[in-house]
Amino acid sequence: MSRSRLIEEAQTARNRAYAQYSNFHVGAAVETADGKIYTGCNIENASYSLTICAERTALFTAVAAGERHFNHLVVATENGVSPCGACRQVIWELCGDISITIVDEAGNARETSASELLPQAFCQQDLGS
Numbered sequence: 001m002s003r004s005r006l007i008e009e010a011q012t013a014r015n016r017a018y019a020q021y022s023n024f025h026v027g028a029a030v031e032t033a034d035g036k037i038y039t040g041c042n043i044e045n046a047s048y049s050l051t052i053c054a055e056r057t058a059l060f061t062a063v064a065a066g067e068r069h070f071n072h073l074v075v076a077t078e079n080g081v082s083p084c085g086a087c088r089q090v091i092w093e094l095c096g097d098i099s100i101t102i103v104d105e106a107g108n109a110r111e112t113s114a115s116e117l118l119p120q121a122f123c124q125q126d127l128g129s
Contacts, residue, residue, distance in 0.1 A: 003072070006031055007103050010076035013039035013054065020044055027076040028054040030062055030095075033069035038062035055087040059094050070095045080104035088118040 006029045014027025019042055026042040040057025052060075055075055062070070073091065075083055080102050083091065091098065091114050100117065103109040115121070 003074075003101060006037065006072060006074040007076070007101065007107070007109065009037050009039050010054075010074040010103065011107075013041045013058070014076045015041075017041040017054065018043045021046070021048070024078060026054040026081075028058040029074045029076075030058045031071045031073075032062060032067045033071055036062075036067070038065070038067070053084060053087050055083050056090050059090060063094060070098055072099050072101070074101045074103060076103045076105075078105055080108060080110060082112075082117060085118075088114070089122065092118050092121040092123065 009029035010027045012027065013029060014025045017025035017027065019025050021044050027039065029037055029039045031037055038058050038061050040054045040061060042052065042054045043057065044051045073095065082102060095114060097113055097115045100112050100114065101109050102112060
């Protein structure tokens with residue numbers, strides 16, 4: 001799958017965001033190992049703790065569809081903002097050290113990885129199981 005297609009999908013998802021309170025629209029697109037794309041957008045709630053980020057929406061949708069192996073994640077935000085801490089932990093849990101593209105509204109992209117965004121990530125081995 002081309003990176004540009006993933007970027008387009010994330011930008012399209014960004015346009016579907018429900019951001020009534022922050023007016024900060026975010027979209028995400030994750031590619032599975034077999035080339036499927038799942039998208040997500042941020043969905044806010046008046047009770048802020050019930051808000052869900054675009055990255056988690058995309059990943060949870062993919063996992064709910066039975067996906068477990070991911071190749072790449074794209075996050076589309078205003079000003080190319082990085083994923084929040086909760087999303088970084090979820091990305092690590094579900095994807096491991098996946099490559100991530102963060103793109104702004106003008107299409108400027110930067111490449112990073114889950115390990116760069118969340119060094120010394122908390123993982124199953126830390127639970128002593």
